[in-house]
Amino acid sequence: MKINLHIIAPYEAMLPIIKECTPLFPEMKICVSVAELQAGVDIALSNECNTDIFISRGTTAKLIKEAIKKPVIDMNITGYDMMRSLLSASNLSNKSALISFPDITSFALPTIDLMEIPISVFTIDHIDEIAPLVVDLKNHGYQQIIGDTITVKTSEEYGLRGFLIHASKITIMKALEQAKELYNYINRVNIPSKIFETLVQNKHKNIVLLDDRNHIVYEHFTTIQFTDDLKRQLFILNTDIDLNRVKASKKYVADDYLMEINGFYLPDFSFKLFIFNKHDHLLKQEGLKVHTEDLYKPLIADSDQMRFTLKQIRTLYQKNEPIVLIGEKGTGKDFISTYIHSQFEDGLLLTIDFDKFEINQLKEIPLKGVRTVKLRNLSYVKRNHHKLPIFINMCVELKIHVFILLEEQNDPFSMKFSNKVKIPSLKERKEDIPAFVHYFLSTYHEKYGTIAVKMRDESLSLLIETTYPNNLDDLKLIIKEVALNENHLVIEHESVEKVLSEEKLNLKTLSFKGSLKDIEKEIIELVLKEENFNQSKTAERLGINRATLWRKLRE
Known part of the structure; x- marks a missing residue:
């Protein structure tokens, strides 16, 4: 099995040297791109799935390491590269400066001191520091700036000579050897984890693992596709899992099947595991x-x-x-x-x-x-x-x-x-009525934007003593009507009395008293209420047409 290697070179001049080194590593499938900074990161991200190890250099390598999960090897400058570049640069200008990060400048200073090379050294911690520093050095008479590609490019934009520290064949060969050793080590160490991964995959066909920053570090799907919608549902469920709730689940309907996601928090690793199950045909039968x-x-x-x-x-x-x-x-x-x-x-x-x-x-x-x-x-x-x-x-x-x-x-x-x-029934659990009233008020406030949020004790007492043939269905309907018609934060007692008076005919069971016509009207009124006063549904349920229903209600 070949090692899939991707070299992201920061400049074109490195390509001939890489081409010269490639035949010496037949066990590698080497892909080469030329890009720097964010462009290099974008290439790494788009090729992460089919690459085992990346190689880059300097700031670009640092940015790639932060963006991807695969190993990244930095082509560190050798002493030979440094000495050769510094000596060459010193021959081109009387006043030169080296601008770079600590890993380069700490390496360059001993060489400059030992060789007595007339080059000043400036250490930076972030690329944003390069431009202001170049301008300042230009104002102090510097003519040439030595560094990596971004430093050289910035210097040339401000009218200074830029001198790039080149990587030699030795540097590239060393990076390729590191990649080979790293791959062999990772492959050897990963054998036990691969065995366990196979066992898990045999039991769970669709799984995702999130790290402590909620980034996906592993995904495996066999029987379903990891769509954007499925990913969105995963992250919704993820918000329900933490140290206090180590297990949660979510189900949702997609097309003609049901998707179930079970999430588990693994406290020893601060990771979260999600298992996906697809249930087919369950919703295809009516009822x-x-x-x-x-x-x-x-x-x-x-x-x-x-x-x-x-x-x-x-x-x-x-x-x-x-x-x-x-x-x-x-x-x-x-x-x-x-x-x-x-x-x-x-x-x-x-x-x-x-x-x-x-x-x-x-x-x-x-x-x-x-x-x-x-x-x-x-x-x-x-x-x-x-x-x-x-x-x-x-x-x-x-x-x-x-x-x-x-x-x-x-x-x-x-x-x-x-x-x-x-x-x-509600009359057997009257102590629960105040809690239901306040819950219904909150629900309608949220759903319809009603004003009322509280009810007076005397109104609550009136509701507690009211009879509800349809129990919570009746109470819920009454509170809805009260809330929709109340203009104050605290519901007025008169508002409750008014609604109860209007609902009085509906809040009753069949009495079976009076004539057949009276009983028939009672039945019609109860069915009408149960169908939320929808006359079409009421007529259909009673087996009559709307005109007959309207006539019987008028009688």
């Missing part, structure tokens, strides 16, 4: 949903009732037992199950909605990477009920957690499972 959104909502549990309920759920979840969550509409069954999953698992959360999903397709669901399954709308399952317990048992065997969401305590499906947890 299936993989949850990829980040969960930023808080779980409010100030009441003893809710804290006890959560403790039950957590205990059953950790034991990987199927959990039946029973609760009225709007009690938060869906959110609670998602929240519990996010607390304990980094894998996928899959919801199966039997309103759209056919139970006969259960066995066809790809469960790779799934860690929690939610089953919703079981009332739509009219036959083949026996397939549900079979599927749930299979999930348990695969270490997949299962939530079954039901609204009624006496639902036929609830009888098939023993781990039933009742989610309390």
Whole structure:
């Protein structure tokens, strides 16, 4: 295997010497470019992937070292090069100065003193110092400046003679020998790491490693492409990982597949490892949903009732037992199950909605990477009920957690499972209402720019004593209307009373009192509210046209 070497020469005169040296190193594939400073850096960056070692000189070599991860060898000036260049320069001008960095000037001073060469020496630490120094020397009568390519170029721009310190064949040969020794050493040292790298690649097909400065130091992709979008998602997840949170995950949907990224902080090295998994076909079936959104909502549990309920759920979840969550509409069954999953698992959360999903397709669901399954709308399952317990048992065997969401305590499906947890209604957890009110106010302030940020205690008391047939759905709607119509930072009590008065007809369950027409109107009003007063959706759900709906509402 040949060594891929790239020499970035700072000046054209070096090319014939490099060409003369190349045949002496048949084990090397040597590529040569001529560039200096940032131009040299750009060449190195564009060729980093297919190069083992770079060789350059002076300031250009220094800049390349800072920009890339591959080894860079600096063609250091030899004593012979220095003496030859200084003696030649001293013959061309009466007043000369050498301007360079400490590694050159510290080497040149003994030679100048020993040979009694009439050349002044000036040390710089940054290239920005060259131009002011050249101008100052010109004002003091200097005629010639000795140095590397940037020093010579700057001197000539200000009307002084520039004299370049040339690298000899010995210098280039020495650099090539160094490159050969360095490659052999790196190759020998890297054998154990290559073995472990192969093992990792066999287990994880797509990985990225970031260093302590969040630069990508290693990447390997086999089954997916490391696109700009994927890189952006990686760096978003990267912000969630540190010493206090050593593990985090992120999922997002791209085209017809789902991408999962798991990140790990490696404290012993201050590096971060990211593993990518692509899940195909999971979203192609109607009624299936993989949850990829980040969960930023808080779980409010100030009441003893809710804290006890959560403790039950957590205990059953950790034991990987199927959990039946029973609760009225709007009690938060869906959110609670998602929240519990996010607390304990980094894998996928899959919801199966039997309103759209056919139970006969259960066995066809790809469960790779799934860690929690939610089953919703079981009332739509009219036959083949026996397939549900079979599927749930299979999930348990695969270490997949299962939530079954039901609204009624006496639902036929609830009888098939023993781990039933009742989610309390809002009237059973009134202590939580103030926290929900303040959270909803903050949400609408952020989303809609509403003014109100606080509610008076007397208003809170009124909301606490209000009945909410649809629980949190009703409370959320009321707070939204109050916030949108309030012009003060603190909500006026009259504003709350007004909204509650307007919503009074909607905040009720079916009474089944009065005539058939009265009950029918109650049903229409409840469905209309559930569809957020969208008359088209309400008519479609009730199986009537909009004109009939409008007429019945007017009666």
